[in-house]
Amino acid sequence: VTDTYRLADTTVHRIGYGAMQLPGPGVMGPPRDRDEALRVLRRAVELGVDHIDTAQFYGPDVSNELIRGALHPYPAGLALVTKVGARRDAEGQWLPAQSPADLRADVEANLRSLGTERLTAVNLRRMDEHGVGGVPIEEQLGELAALRDEGKIAGVGVSTVDAGQLDAAIATTEIVCVQNAFSLVDQSDAGVLDRCTAEGIAYVPYFPLGSAFPDMPKVVDRPAVQAVAARLGVPAARVGLAWLLARAENVLLIPGTSSVAHLEDNMAVADVHLSEDDLAELATATA
Numbered sequence: 001v002t003d004t005y006r007l008a009d010t011t012v013h014r015i016g017y018g019a020m021q022l023p024g025p026g027v028m029g030p031p032r033d034r035d036e037a038l039r040v041l042r043r044a045v046e047l048g049v050d051h052i053d054t055a056q057f058y059g060p061d062v063s064n065e066l067i068r069g070a071l072h073p074y075p076a077g078l079a080l081v082t083k084v085g086a087r088r089d090a091e092g093q094w095l096p097a098q099s100p101a102d103l104r105a106d107v108e109a110n111l112r113s114l115g116t117e118r119l120t121a122v123n124l125r126r127m128d129e130h131g132v133g134g135v136p137i138e139e140q141l142g143e144l145a146a147l148r149d150e151g152k153i154a155g156v157g158v159s160t161v162d163a164g165q166l167d168a169a170i171a172t173t174e175i176v177c178v179q180n181a182f183s184l185v186d187q188s189d190a191g192v193l194d195r196c197t198a199e200g201i202a203y204v205p206y207f208p209l210g211s212a213f214p215d216m217p218k219v220v221d222r223p224a225v226q227a228v229a230a231r232l233g234v235p236a237a238r239v240g241l242a243w244l245l246a247r248a249e250n251v252l253l254i255p256g257t258s259s260v261a262h263l264e265d266n267m268a269v270a271d272v273h274l275s276e277d278d279l280a281e282l283a284t285a286t287a
């Protein structure tokens with residue numbers, strides 16, 4: 001397992017951090033424990049995280065404010081990656097904001113709230129599952145490419161896209177990363193991952209542990225994961241993350257956590273070496 005991969009104009013460690021668990025319950029409002037949230041971010045960077053995934057709509061406005069509060073002025077080489085395409089209403093509903101003008105406004109909002117002049121990558125978060133439709137991906141990526149030409153974004157990515165949309169994206173402009181749901185319990189995106197590996201595009205699985213949503217299957221609950229973890233004497237989460245790292249060289253991890261203890265569990269993933277037998281056993285863990 002190589003320990004770095006290219007992400008736009010930056011080379012990042014393959015173990016990053018996802019900031020979606022920092023706001024309050026349901027990704028709304030302030031954290032239960034603000035000091036712990038700030039400690040998580042500072043400890044992540046101390047332990048070598050140089051790739052943080054966020055969004056203005058986490059909180060909304062909460063994750064970015066915490067990142068700025070904990071880490072600004074940012075260390076050289078820290079890749080801040082955000083996503084645009086959604087907003088939240090006062091009840092916490094996820095609202096599509098998919099027009100080119102929405103995307104531009106949201107990139108500007110991220111630059112302001114994070115206090116930076118340039119984002120390492122911005123993912124177009126498609127919201128097709130919310131039935132938005134209508135806005136051609138080429139127009140959306142054209143706007144993000146214009147923001148890249150203006151120097152506000154180093155690289156353009158896409159999120160929650162299917163194989164056809166990825167083809168259209170690659171045909172439209174240079175794509176540096178794809179952020180789709182993928183984990184031991186949900187391997188339905190394997191085809192897109194393999195395409196990204198072949199193209200040299202970073203693949204950043206979201207929900208790498210199965211998410212924080214109570215109704216979704218969890219990697220740490222799978223018997224195969226628990227069996228391998230017990231054999232190796234490591235936490236189950238670390239086994240699920242190590243499997244992802246072993247899956248392909250272009251996988252960049254951004255596990256989400258609100259706790260320093262879990263962060264430290266997850267950061268030690270590089271020390272886990274899965275044997276062929278371990279990998280074969282884990283391959284059966286799909287929910």
Ligand SMILES: NC(=O)c1ccc[n+]([C@@H]2O[C@H](COP(=O)([O-])OP(=O)(O)OC[C@H]3O[C@@H](n4cnc5c(N)ncnc54)[C@H](OP(=O)(O)O)[C@@H]3O)[C@@H](O)[C@H]2O)c1
Binds near residue numbers: 019020208220257263
């Ligand atoms: N592009 C998109 O549409 C999209 C969608 C979702 C997420 N994302 C990004 O992907 C990142 C990762 O996804 P996610 O945070 O939703 O889900 P995840 O990383 O699969 O799982 C997070 C959940 O796992 C728990 N957890 C973390 N480390 C653990 C450990 N060592 N042991 C036991 N439990 C552990 C967390 O609880 P604790 O807080 O208690 O640790 C939280 O409940 C997000 O943070 C976000 O940046 C992107």
